[in-house]
Amino acid sequence: MRHLITPLDFSVGELDRLFDLADDMREHQERYAHLCDGKKLASLFYEPSTRTRLSIETAMLNLGGRTMGFSDAGSSSAAKGESVADTIRTVSCFADIAAIRHPKEGAATVAAQFSRIPVINAGDGGHQHPTQTLTDLLTIRNLKNRLSSLTIGLCGDLKFGRTVHSLVNALARYQDIRFVFISPPELRMPDYITEFLDDRGIHYEEYIRLEEVIGKLDLLYMTRVQRERFFNEEDYVRLRNFYILDAEKMSLAKNDMFVLHPLPRVNEISVEVDNDPRAAYFRQVQFGVYVRMALIATLLELV
Amino acid sequence: MLNVGKIEEGFVLDHIKAGKSLELYHHLGLDKLDCTVAIIKNARSNAMGKKDILKVECNINTLNLDVLAFVDPDITINVIKNGEIIEKKSLPLPKEVKGIIRCTNPRCISTIEQELPQIFYLADDHRAIYRCRYCDAAYNPNGITG
Structure with missing residues:
Protein backbone atom coordinates (compact mmCIF):
# COMPACT_ATOMS: atom_id res chain seq x y z
CA MET A 1 0.00 0.00 0.00
CA HIS A 129 2.06 20.07 0.73
CA PRO A 130 2.93 17.36 -1.80
CA THR A 131 -0.18 17.53 -3.99
CA GLN A 132 0.64 21.20 -4.62
CA THR A 133 4.14 20.16 -5.67
CA LEU A 134 2.75 17.51 -8.03
CA THR A 135 0.41 20.17 -9.44
CA ASP A 136 3.35 22.53 -9.97
CA LEU A 137 5.44 19.86 -11.70
CA LEU A 138 2.60 18.75 -13.99
CA THR A 139 1.90 22.38 -14.89
CA ILE A 140 5.56 23.06 -15.69
CA ARG A 141 5.81 19.85 -17.74
CA ASN A 142 2.79 20.89 -19.80
CA LEU A 143 3.83 24.50 -20.27
CA LYS A 144 7.48 23.84 -21.12
CA ASN A 145 7.27 20.23 -22.39
CA ARG A 146 10.05 19.27 -19.99
CA LEU A 147 11.12 19.28 -16.36
CA SER A 148 14.84 19.65 -17.07
CA SER A 149 17.08 22.42 -18.45
CA LEU A 150 15.09 25.23 -16.89
CA THR A 151 15.90 28.48 -15.10
CA ILE A 152 13.25 28.84 -12.44
CA GLY A 153 12.72 31.99 -10.41
CA LEU A 154 11.05 31.72 -7.03
CA CYS A 155 9.92 35.06 -5.72
CA GLY A 156 8.51 36.40 -2.47
CA ASP A 157 8.50 34.72 0.94
CA LEU A 158 11.07 31.98 0.48
CA LYS A 159 11.68 31.51 4.20
CA PHE A 160 8.27 30.33 5.36
CA GLY A 161 6.77 29.19 2.06
CA ARG A 162 6.35 25.43 2.26
CA THR A 163 5.37 25.21 -1.41
CA VAL A 164 8.66 26.67 -2.59
CA HIS A 165 10.72 24.38 -0.33
CA SER A 166 8.91 21.30 -1.63
CA LEU A 167 9.19 22.50 -5.22
CA VAL A 168 12.95 23.08 -4.94
CA ASN A 169 13.46 19.61 -3.43
CA ALA A 170 11.38 18.01 -6.17
CA LEU A 171 12.93 19.92 -9.10
CA ALA A 172 16.45 19.31 -7.81
CA ARG A 173 16.07 15.71 -8.99
CA TYR A 174 15.93 16.80 -12.65
CA GLN A 175 18.89 17.60 -14.92
CA ASP A 176 20.26 21.08 -15.51
CA ILE A 177 17.92 23.03 -13.26
CA ARG A 178 19.05 26.53 -12.27
CA PHE A 179 17.28 28.30 -9.41
CA VAL A 180 16.97 32.03 -8.94
CA PHE A 181 15.75 33.03 -5.49
CA ILE A 182 14.24 36.52 -5.27
CA SER A 183 13.28 37.71 -1.80
CA PRO A 184 13.86 40.35 0.83
CA PRO A 185 16.92 39.48 2.99
CA GLU A 186 14.61 38.68 5.93
CA LEU A 187 12.75 36.08 3.89
CA ARG A 188 15.57 34.42 1.97
CA MET A 189 15.69 30.67 1.35
CA PRO A 190 16.64 28.81 4.57
CA ASP A 191 20.19 27.51 4.91
CA TYR A 192 19.14 23.88 4.90
CA ILE A 193 17.74 24.29 1.39
CA THR A 194 20.80 26.11 0.04
CA GLU A 195 23.09 23.55 1.74
CA PHE A 196 21.06 20.78 0.10
CA LEU A 197 21.67 22.45 -3.28
CA ASP A 198 25.36 23.09 -2.53
CA ASP A 199 25.87 19.43 -1.62
CA ARG A 200 24.44 18.36 -4.99
CA GLY A 201 26.25 21.01 -7.02
CA ILE A 202 22.97 22.58 -8.15
CA HIS A 203 23.24 26.14 -9.35
CA TYR A 204 21.33 28.93 -7.60
CA GLU A 205 21.52 32.70 -7.39
CA GLU A 206 19.91 35.08 -4.92
CA TYR A 207 18.46 38.51 -5.75
CA ILE A 208 16.53 41.18 -3.89
CA ARG A 209 14.79 42.84 -6.86
CA LEU A 210 12.65 40.92 -9.33
CA GLU A 211 13.25 43.26 -12.29
CA GLU A 212 17.01 42.67 -12.09
CA VAL A 213 16.63 39.06 -13.10
CA ILE A 214 13.16 38.47 -14.60
CA GLY A 215 14.58 38.56 -18.15
CA LYS A 216 16.66 35.40 -17.50
CA LEU A 217 13.82 33.20 -16.31
CA ASP A 218 11.96 30.37 -18.06
CA LEU A 219 9.43 30.24 -15.24
CA LEU A 220 8.50 32.54 -12.40
CA TYR A 221 6.91 31.07 -9.28
CA MET A 222 5.35 33.84 -7.22
CA THR A 223 4.43 33.67 -3.54
CA ARG A 224 2.86 36.15 -1.22
CA VAL A 225 4.99 38.48 0.93
CA GLN A 226 3.00 38.99 4.09
CA ARG A 227 3.26 42.18 6.09
CA GLU A 228 3.51 40.30 9.39
CA ARG A 229 6.72 38.54 8.26
CA PHE A 230 8.66 41.80 8.40
CA PHE A 231 10.43 43.10 11.46
CA ASN A 232 9.08 46.59 10.92
CA GLU A 233 6.58 48.47 8.80
CA GLU A 234 9.31 50.65 7.22
CA ASP A 235 11.04 47.65 5.63
CA TYR A 236 7.73 46.27 4.39
CA VAL A 237 6.80 49.52 2.69
CA ARG A 238 10.31 49.87 1.23
CA LEU A 239 10.47 46.32 -0.17
CA ARG A 240 6.91 45.28 -1.03
CA ASN A 241 6.92 46.73 -4.55
CA PHE A 242 9.92 44.63 -5.51
CA TYR A 243 7.67 41.58 -5.18
CA ILE A 244 4.57 42.79 -6.94
CA LEU A 245 4.37 41.48 -10.47
CA ASP A 246 2.80 43.97 -12.86
CA ALA A 247 2.66 44.58 -16.61
CA GLU A 248 5.82 46.69 -16.48
CA LYS A 249 7.90 43.89 -14.96
CA MET A 250 6.30 41.37 -17.33
CA SER A 251 7.53 43.51 -20.25
CA LEU A 252 11.09 42.61 -19.18
CA ALA A 253 10.40 38.87 -19.25
CA LYS A 254 10.87 36.40 -22.10
CA ASN A 255 7.87 35.75 -24.36
CA ASP A 256 7.66 32.18 -23.11
CA MET A 257 8.24 32.82 -19.41
CA PHE A 258 5.21 31.48 -17.58
CA VAL A 259 4.03 32.73 -14.20
CA LEU A 260 2.85 30.27 -11.57
CA HIS A 261 1.40 30.90 -8.11
CA PRO A 262 0.07 28.39 -5.55
CA LEU A 263 -2.82 30.81 -4.74
CA PRO A 264 -4.51 32.47 -2.97
CA ARG A 265 -3.16 35.58 -4.65
CA VAL A 266 -3.66 38.82 -2.74
CA ASN A 267 -1.84 41.72 -4.39
CA GLU A 268 1.52 40.23 -5.38
CA ILE A 269 0.31 39.77 -8.96
CA SER A 270 -1.59 42.73 -10.34
CA VAL A 271 -4.88 41.76 -11.96
CA GLU A 272 -3.62 43.41 -15.18
CA VAL A 273 -1.25 40.42 -15.55
CA ASP A 274 -4.17 37.95 -15.58
CA ASN A 275 -4.86 38.59 -19.27
CA ASP A 276 -1.23 38.02 -20.26
CA PRO A 277 -1.02 34.61 -22.00
CA ARG A 278 2.01 33.86 -19.82
CA ALA A 279 -0.10 34.04 -16.64
CA ALA A 280 -0.62 30.34 -15.94
CA TYR A 281 -1.82 30.30 -12.33
CA PHE A 282 -5.46 29.51 -13.10
CA ARG A 283 -4.45 26.79 -15.57
CA GLN A 284 -2.30 25.49 -12.70
CA VAL A 285 -5.49 25.00 -10.63
CA GLN A 286 -6.98 22.90 -13.43
CA PHE A 287 -3.84 20.78 -13.66
CA MET B 1 42.70 6.64 43.62
CA LEU B 2 39.60 4.49 43.56
CA ASN B 3 40.13 0.95 42.35
CA VAL B 4 37.51 -1.02 40.50
CA GLY B 5 38.26 -4.64 39.72
CA LYS B 6 39.05 -5.96 36.27
CA ILE B 7 36.25 -7.39 34.21
CA GLU B 8 36.45 -10.68 32.33
CA GLU B 9 34.02 -9.87 29.52
CA GLY B 10 32.22 -6.68 28.66
CA PHE B 11 32.96 -3.05 27.92
CA VAL B 12 34.90 -0.18 29.41
CA LEU B 13 33.51 3.11 28.18
CA ASP B 14 36.15 5.73 28.78
CA HIS B 15 36.42 9.48 28.24
CA ILE B 16 32.76 10.12 28.97
CA LYS B 17 32.10 13.78 29.67
CA ALA B 18 32.12 14.30 33.44
CA GLY B 19 28.64 13.86 34.86
CA LYS B 20 27.18 12.16 31.79
CA SER B 21 27.63 8.52 32.84
CA LEU B 22 24.21 8.12 34.45
CA GLU B 23 22.55 9.42 31.32
CA LEU B 24 24.45 6.82 29.29
CA TYR B 25 23.51 4.14 31.80
CA HIS B 26 19.85 4.74 30.94
CA HIS B 27 20.37 5.23 27.18
CA LEU B 28 22.11 1.85 26.99
CA GLY B 29 19.28 0.20 28.93
CA LEU B 30 21.66 -0.97 31.66
CA ASP B 31 18.94 -0.39 34.25
CA LYS B 32 17.04 -3.24 32.63
CA LEU B 33 19.96 -5.68 32.37
CA ASP B 34 21.08 -8.03 35.10
CA CYS B 35 24.79 -7.34 34.89
CA THR B 36 27.52 -5.79 37.01
CA VAL B 37 28.08 -2.12 36.26
CA ALA B 38 30.62 0.25 37.77
CA ILE B 39 29.91 3.93 37.34
CA ILE B 40 32.93 6.11 37.98
CA LYS B 41 32.18 9.80 38.15
CA ASN B 42 34.65 12.65 37.97
CA ALA B 43 37.77 10.52 37.56
CA ARG B 44 40.97 12.52 37.01
CA SER B 45 41.98 12.80 33.38
CA ASN B 46 45.05 14.41 31.82
CA ALA B 47 43.22 15.16 28.62
CA MET B 48 39.84 16.17 30.00
CA GLY B 49 40.52 17.33 33.54
CA LYS B 50 37.61 15.23 34.78
CA LYS B 51 35.81 12.36 33.08
CA ASP B 52 33.35 9.57 33.75
CA ILE B 53 33.95 5.87 33.09
CA LEU B 54 31.43 3.04 32.79
CA LYS B 55 32.51 -0.57 33.26
CA VAL B 56 29.97 -3.15 32.22
CA GLU B 57 30.44 -6.86 32.84
CA CYS B 58 28.32 -8.65 30.22
CA ASN B 59 28.37 -10.84 27.16
CA ILE B 60 29.74 -8.53 24.44
CA ASN B 61 26.90 -9.46 22.12
CA THR B 62 24.17 -8.36 24.49
CA LEU B 63 24.68 -4.62 24.47
CA ASN B 64 23.71 -2.33 21.60
CA LEU B 65 26.17 0.56 21.67
CA ASP B 66 24.95 2.37 18.53
CA VAL B 67 23.48 5.23 20.51
CA LEU B 68 26.88 6.17 21.99
CA ALA B 69 28.08 7.82 18.80
CA PHE B 70 25.02 10.06 18.91
CA VAL B 71 25.29 10.93 22.60
CA ASP B 72 29.03 11.61 22.57
CA PRO B 73 31.29 10.70 19.62
CA ASP B 74 34.44 11.19 21.77
CA ILE B 75 33.76 8.23 24.06
CA THR B 76 36.38 5.47 23.85
CA ILE B 77 34.85 2.00 23.70
CA ASN B 78 37.09 -0.84 24.90
CA VAL B 79 35.79 -4.33 24.26
CA ILE B 80 37.01 -6.83 26.86
CA LYS B 81 37.23 -10.61 26.53
CA ASN B 82 39.13 -12.92 28.86
CA GLY B 83 40.23 -9.90 30.86
CA GLU B 84 42.01 -8.29 27.89
CA ILE B 85 41.10 -5.44 25.53
CA ILE B 86 40.41 -7.17 22.22
CA GLU B 87 39.11 -4.15 20.34
CA LYS B 88 38.84 -0.38 20.57
CA LYS B 89 35.63 0.42 18.78
CA SER B 90 34.72 3.57 16.94
CA LEU B 91 31.08 3.72 16.01
CA PRO B 92 29.42 5.40 13.05
CA LEU B 93 26.54 7.74 13.80
CA PRO B 94 23.35 5.67 14.14
CA LYS B 95 20.89 6.01 11.25
CA GLU B 96 18.03 6.37 13.70
CA VAL B 97 17.73 7.49 17.31
CA LYS B 98 14.62 6.30 19.11
CA GLY B 99 13.43 7.45 22.52
CA ILE B 100 16.60 9.40 23.37
CA ILE B 101 15.66 12.95 22.49
CA ARG B 102 12.35 14.75 22.14
CA CYS B 103 11.21 17.01 19.34
CA THR B 104 10.87 20.52 20.70
CA ASN B 105 9.19 21.99 17.61
CA PRO B 106 5.89 23.24 19.11
CA ARG B 107 4.17 22.68 15.76
CA CYS B 108 5.15 18.98 15.60
CA ILE B 109 2.40 16.36 15.87
CA SER B 110 4.56 14.42 18.33
CA THR B 111 3.98 17.16 20.91
CA ILE B 112 0.25 16.36 21.12
CA GLU B 113 -0.24 12.80 19.91
CA GLN B 114 -0.20 10.22 22.69
CA GLU B 115 2.23 7.32 22.77
CA LEU B 116 4.04 8.37 19.63
CA PRO B 117 7.65 7.18 19.79
CA GLN B 118 10.20 9.99 19.46
CA ILE B 119 12.24 9.07 16.42
CA PHE B 120 15.00 11.05 14.75
CA TYR B 121 16.79 10.05 11.56
CA LEU B 122 20.30 10.93 10.42
CA ALA B 123 19.67 13.49 7.68
CA ASP B 124 23.23 14.67 7.09
CA ASP B 125 26.12 12.39 7.93
CA HIS B 126 28.84 15.03 7.47
CA ARG B 127 27.19 17.71 9.56
CA ALA B 128 25.78 15.14 12.03
CA ILE B 129 22.28 16.56 11.66
CA TYR B 130 19.34 14.57 12.95
CA ARG B 131 15.78 15.40 11.96
CA CYS B 132 12.47 14.50 13.56
CA ARG B 133 10.78 11.68 11.66
CA TYR B 134 7.45 13.51 11.78
CA CYS B 135 8.13 17.21 11.20
CA ASP B 136 11.74 17.07 9.89
CA ALA B 137 12.86 19.76 12.33
CA ALA B 138 16.60 19.51 12.94
CA TYR B 139 17.78 18.60 16.41
CA ASN B 140 20.55 20.32 18.19
CA PRO B 141 21.25 20.14 21.91
CA ASN B 142 20.17 23.75 22.35
CA GLY B 143 16.82 23.28 20.66
CA ILE B 144 15.24 22.66 17.30
CA THR B 145 16.52 24.57 14.29
CA GLY B 146 15.68 24.76 10.58
Missing part, protein backbone atom coordinates in the same frame (compact mmCIF):
# COMPACT_ATOMS: atom_id res chain seq x y z
CA ARG A 2 1.32 3.44 -0.98
CA HIS A 3 0.80 6.85 0.57
CA LEU A 4 1.78 10.34 -0.52
CA ILE A 5 3.31 12.16 2.43
CA THR A 6 6.16 14.08 0.80
CA PRO A 7 6.79 14.82 -2.88
CA LEU A 8 9.88 12.61 -2.67
CA ASP A 9 7.79 9.50 -1.90
CA PHE A 10 7.59 8.97 -5.67
CA SER A 11 10.70 8.41 -7.78
CA VAL A 12 11.26 10.50 -10.91
CA GLY A 13 10.17 7.49 -13.00
CA GLU A 14 6.99 7.03 -10.96
CA LEU A 15 6.23 10.74 -11.31
CA ASP A 16 6.65 10.48 -15.08
CA ARG A 17 4.06 7.71 -15.15
CA LEU A 18 1.75 9.70 -12.87
CA PHE A 19 2.01 12.77 -15.11
CA ASP A 20 1.45 10.67 -18.25
CA LEU A 21 -1.70 9.33 -16.63
CA ALA A 22 -2.81 12.85 -15.63
CA ASP A 23 -2.31 14.02 -19.22
CA ASP A 24 -4.32 11.08 -20.51
CA MET A 25 -7.09 11.83 -18.01
CA ARG A 26 -7.12 15.44 -19.21
CA GLU A 27 -7.47 14.39 -22.83
CA HIS A 28 -9.89 11.49 -22.31
CA GLN A 29 -11.79 12.35 -19.15
CA GLU A 30 -14.75 10.16 -20.18
CA ARG A 31 -12.58 7.04 -20.18
CA TYR A 32 -11.95 7.46 -16.48
CA ALA A 33 -15.42 8.62 -15.44
CA HIS A 34 -16.26 5.29 -13.75
CA LEU A 35 -12.81 4.21 -12.61
CA CYS A 36 -13.66 4.79 -8.94
CA ASP A 37 -17.28 3.63 -9.00
CA GLY A 38 -18.14 2.38 -5.53
CA LYS A 39 -15.01 3.88 -3.96
CA LYS A 40 -15.09 6.42 -1.15
CA LEU A 41 -12.66 9.23 -0.32
CA ALA A 42 -12.56 10.48 3.28
CA SER A 43 -11.46 14.09 3.33
CA LEU A 44 -10.22 14.87 6.83
CA PHE A 45 -9.66 18.61 6.95
CA TYR A 46 -8.71 19.77 10.43
CA GLU A 47 -8.27 23.32 9.17
CA PRO A 48 -9.96 25.37 6.48
CA SER A 49 -8.91 24.95 2.87
CA THR A 50 -10.65 26.00 -0.31
CA ARG A 51 -8.61 24.87 -3.28
CA THR A 52 -7.02 21.72 -1.97
CA ARG A 53 -10.17 20.19 -0.48
CA LEU A 54 -12.35 21.06 -3.44
CA SER A 55 -9.68 19.92 -5.87
CA ILE A 56 -9.25 16.51 -4.21
CA GLU A 57 -13.00 16.02 -3.87
CA THR A 58 -13.54 17.09 -7.51
CA ALA A 59 -10.84 14.63 -8.56
CA MET A 60 -12.68 11.78 -6.81
CA LEU A 61 -16.06 12.84 -8.24
CA ASN A 62 -14.57 13.03 -11.75
CA LEU A 63 -13.48 9.42 -11.34
CA GLY A 64 -16.98 8.31 -10.34
CA GLY A 65 -16.19 7.91 -6.65
CA ARG A 66 -17.86 9.50 -3.66
CA THR A 67 -16.54 11.71 -0.89
CA MET A 68 -17.25 12.24 2.79
CA GLY A 69 -15.53 13.88 5.71
CA PHE A 70 -15.25 17.12 7.62
CA SER A 71 -13.86 20.52 6.75
CA ASP A 72 -12.85 21.84 10.15
CA ALA A 73 -11.63 20.25 13.35
CA GLY A 74 -14.62 21.59 15.31
CA SER A 75 -17.02 19.27 13.51
CA SER A 76 -14.85 16.18 13.99
CA SER A 77 -14.03 14.01 16.96
CA ALA A 78 -10.72 15.89 17.22
CA ALA A 79 -12.78 18.45 19.12
CA LYS A 80 -13.32 15.72 21.72
CA GLY A 81 -9.60 15.09 21.86
CA GLU A 82 -9.31 12.07 19.59
CA SER A 83 -5.82 11.41 18.27
CA VAL A 84 -4.96 11.35 14.57
CA ALA A 85 -3.95 7.71 15.00
CA ASP A 86 -7.40 6.73 16.32
CA THR A 87 -9.25 8.83 13.75
CA ILE A 88 -7.47 7.19 10.83
CA ARG A 89 -7.93 3.70 12.32
CA THR A 90 -11.65 4.42 12.41
CA VAL A 91 -11.83 6.03 8.98
CA SER A 92 -9.97 3.03 7.53
CA CYS A 93 -13.15 1.04 8.27
CA PHE A 94 -15.34 3.40 6.23
CA ALA A 95 -13.36 4.69 3.25
CA ASP A 96 -11.02 3.38 0.55
CA ILE A 97 -8.63 6.33 0.59
CA ALA A 98 -8.12 9.38 2.83
CA ALA A 99 -6.83 12.90 2.34
CA ILE A 100 -5.75 14.69 5.49
CA ARG A 101 -4.97 18.32 6.22
CA HIS A 102 -3.84 19.09 9.75
CA PRO A 103 -2.21 22.12 11.39
CA LYS A 104 0.47 20.00 13.09
CA GLU A 105 3.60 19.11 11.17
CA GLY A 106 3.99 15.38 10.63
CA ALA A 107 0.28 14.61 11.15
CA ALA A 108 0.04 12.86 7.77
CA THR A 109 3.08 10.71 8.62
CA VAL A 110 1.29 9.57 11.76
CA ALA A 111 -1.92 8.93 9.82
CA ALA A 112 -0.04 6.80 7.27
CA GLN A 113 1.60 4.85 10.08
CA PHE A 114 -1.73 3.76 11.56
CA SER A 115 -3.84 3.59 8.40
CA ARG A 116 -5.13 0.55 6.54
CA ILE A 117 -5.99 2.69 3.48
CA PRO A 118 -3.79 4.96 1.33
CA VAL A 119 -3.26 8.42 2.83
CA ILE A 120 -2.75 11.64 0.88
CA ASN A 121 -1.11 14.47 2.75
CA ALA A 122 -3.18 17.53 1.85
CA GLY A 123 -0.92 19.81 3.94
CA ASP A 124 0.55 19.40 7.41
CA GLY A 125 1.14 22.83 8.90
CA GLY A 126 4.16 24.56 7.41
CA HIS A 127 5.79 21.23 6.62
CA GLN A 128 4.73 19.58 3.35
CA GLY A 288 -4.18 20.25 -9.92
CA VAL A 289 -7.43 18.35 -10.45
CA TYR A 290 -5.90 16.05 -13.11
CA VAL A 291 -2.83 15.27 -11.06
CA ARG A 292 -4.99 14.45 -8.02
CA MET A 293 -7.19 12.21 -10.21
CA ALA A 294 -4.05 10.38 -11.37
CA LEU A 295 -2.83 10.17 -7.78
CA ILE A 296 -6.07 8.69 -6.42
CA ALA A 297 -6.18 6.13 -9.24
CA THR A 298 -2.54 5.22 -8.66
CA LEU A 299 -2.80 4.89 -4.88
CA LEU A 300 -5.97 2.80 -5.24
CA GLU A 301 -4.06 0.62 -7.75
CA LEU A 302 -6.81 1.00 -10.34
CA VAL A 303 -4.47 1.71 -13.26
